[in-house]
Amino acid sequence: MEKILASIQYFFVDLVTDLVRWPFWWYSKGLILVTGWIFHSISNYSRSLALWVWIKNIFVPMFGARDIQSRLISFFVRLVQIIARSFMLLIFSILMIIALAAYMIFPVFCVYGLINQLIL
């Protein structure tokens, strides 16, 4: 019984402190956490695109074909690949940054909606 009472007490005390800490956490540690996630997923995506490997090998012929023509074709194919992959990475990064922005705006937006409702 004592324990349940203590739990209820903790429930209210913690709820109040949490409500106070929540906005501060959101824009400090929470922001760092989410930013970390976003960077991580961008870097994972770029790793699976292997963009850097393509850039490094731009002058290396593909499929081991080493004559001049193949080298030329290979260079252009690689160029196209690099451009396409860069573009994909860019789009993905933009989406991720939008997500980050959404994270930052979300509470403000909700509060705005709420205040809006209360005033009307």
Added chain:
Amino acid sequence: MDDQNGKSIPQGTPGVSVGARFWFFENKISGGSLNAREAKLLGQRLILIASLLVTVFLLALAIFGLVIDYQENPSYLFQIDTYFTASPYMLAMWFGLLSISFIFFRAFEGRTKKKFMPKVKPKATLNVSYLPSLDIVEKHGNIGDLLSTDAWETVKAAYELADKGGHSQVLPVHLFAASLSSTQVRTLFMRLGIGFDDIKDALRRNMNTIEKGSTDFGTKARTIISFAFLRALKNDRQAVSSIEIFAECYAQDEFLQELLYSIEIEKEEVENTIEWIIINDRLQERYHQFRRAAGFKSTGAMNKAYTSVETPFLDRVSEDLTLAAVRGRLPMLVGRDREVEELLRSIEGGRQSVVLVGAPGVGKKAIIYGIAERMAAERVPEILQDKRLVKISVPHIVSADAGSGAEERMLYALQEVGRSGNIVLIIENIDQMIGGMAGGVDLSPILASELEKGYTFVIATTTPQGYTSAVERSVLAQQFTKIQVEEPSRNEAIHILESKIGAIENINKVIFSYPALAKIVDLSERYMHENYLPEKAILLAQEVGNLVMNRGQEWAKITEDDVAELISQKTNIPMTDVSAEEGAKLLNLESKMHERIIGQEEAVKAVSSALRRARVELRSEKRPIANFLFLGPTGVGKTELAKTTAEVYFGNEESMLRFDMSEYQDKSSINRLIGMQGEGGLLTEAVRKNPFSLLLLDELEKADPDILNLFLQVMDDGRLTDGAGRTIDFTNVILIATSNAGTQYIQDEVEKGISLEVIKEHLLEEELRTIYRPEFLNRFDGVMVFKPLTQENVEAIAHLMMQKVAKRLEAKGITFTANDQAIRELAEKGYDPKFGARPLRRVIQENVDNAVAEFLLQGKVSRRDTLVLEPGGAIRVEKAAEL
């Protein structure tokens, strides 16, 4: 301050210094603080549940409102103004959305607060130390933050246990008892095959002696927590869990060690079982990490840079190991860090090919799979990154087209490797492709010349024999760095086996206990000398799993006895614990042997004692089970006793390898016994194929003295090297040599009535000196002198022989009887002091067998009739009553 055992307890705060930070258990532990901690956790859980409920309710309300208000005009739902118009439902929506972000905060705040185990520099020496005052350290960390949930449960339960008993201190014994209810420690007890009931009473008695007072979670308990933290650090664990607390209670407390020792649990067993539980945890952890990392590896033949070339021919004769690793088909490597590091270093250092040299089954393939796994996760030096590990099958290359054109095919495959540029070749048993081993073709020059060009390198494997006989002498030797792969030690083998047991358990639906595991390793080490650890242990574990599964009970527990039973089946050697029945049988071995052997009490007694010693494992494991020399005239029962011994110990008298040493009288006959290069020896092959046998060397005195030296080594070391360089194990044979040397002397002296003891002494010191060297005679566990048979002995033997005749006739449905007088007459006819019982056999043949044969052929006797041997040697037929 002294503890119960009178040992002084160190003063101060126990903890571990990692770098500049001092880690100690900071939390105050008291009834109040533990309850508060629990209440707080409960309160926080309530907050999360409440906010979830509120959110769901608000959002449901909002959706309900939107549906009600706009079901006529759903197009309004796409206008942003809709959500900003005044309405209680919209108020609920905004509130609900806001509380989603509150839940997000509640759920992920833990992540930003989570503490991680400190990083330890390699080779840093860590220890538990005691600080008199915490002021002298600048930075400190709280071990309490790193305790897992179940570790906290243990701490709490330990405190409550001490508190309930009114004990003044929380002691290791409390933490120990408390840890027993955690899942990990329960598993540990299950593996060890023990239960709480086994130690309950002793634990309670010990706790009754603890000093009373108000309970304090003091230095002793905190020391255990610090040690548990240290153990977790050393094992690279992610948190301190109850298994570490259990382990350190046991390691630090003498009473607990005694306690488990009293129920036959040794320290090493506990440590290895703890390791088992940690290995399982780590395998899971590693698997998840690996799956994440392997996701980035390209799975086709093409590398990420698209520089490689298709390799259609190579693909037909090879297997892509990196691909298999990415798909999770390869087993995980346990241990072997030294070999893997050495391998990577030599590849990285000089782009040099390597050859792993190790006996079959020691884990060369496992190391290669380990490399493939690392390549799949790209945790390898740059030279191996974005590459494929391809295992080429030499038999495929050689066998196509009946072997012709093998060189071309090899060259073609290698050129594909060269063109593709992203392949590292694996060649297993490289010795097979050298010097015509591969169907008469030597592929090594081609490989050597291609490797010299430097476009690729190879990881090969071979056995030590293969290395010395083929690789070392071939052109390849310069191209390869040799890496020795040793057989793992007993404990390493147990750990490797522990990592494999999970799969075996799941396939066969059985549970292995730790003692069974240790027994598997020990018995395979002792009785399977032809194979190597860990493979033989893994194969044996699979067999035991299968054996127990076939008994029909699901999830049955495998014990030591199951393992012993399997080995007994394989070897015919009794190995399970001696049952009461068998114990009685063993104690009466003499009378059992006398059912076949007449007289010769001393010899029978000596052999029986040796067999008893062997059965209860009191013999040396480095020598044959027993070495005996039987001396005595011919026909007195020497060979018969050897046969009886084989039957008693190995289950049947056919488990006997008999060598007539009169056939090995010159020096050249050594080669016949031990063989030469390319040809097995008669003795060594026989023992290699039947390692569990009785080895009978008849007429040893006739053998060449050099051959005696061979047996000197056998008797001393229990092994012999054959002509091909293989070591043959003799530790499971019973060696019995018979000799007629000194026969005349024995007969004369026995006639004079001299005691056997005196005769034996004189024989050893005088008569045999000329034939055997003293050190040779000393190697025998027993030299038994067989007495010449007396008239009474021969009569008893005649009885035995008549029983045999009766048995043979019984198969034909004919009863045979002979009265004592008739048998005595036979014995008198067959008695000759010079030849023992041998003439008796002839007499019985002539007088009984021949007559019976005639009766049978003449049809005078048929089924159900009785033959009676009467005094005077006549045989009478008693016709059975007509039916």
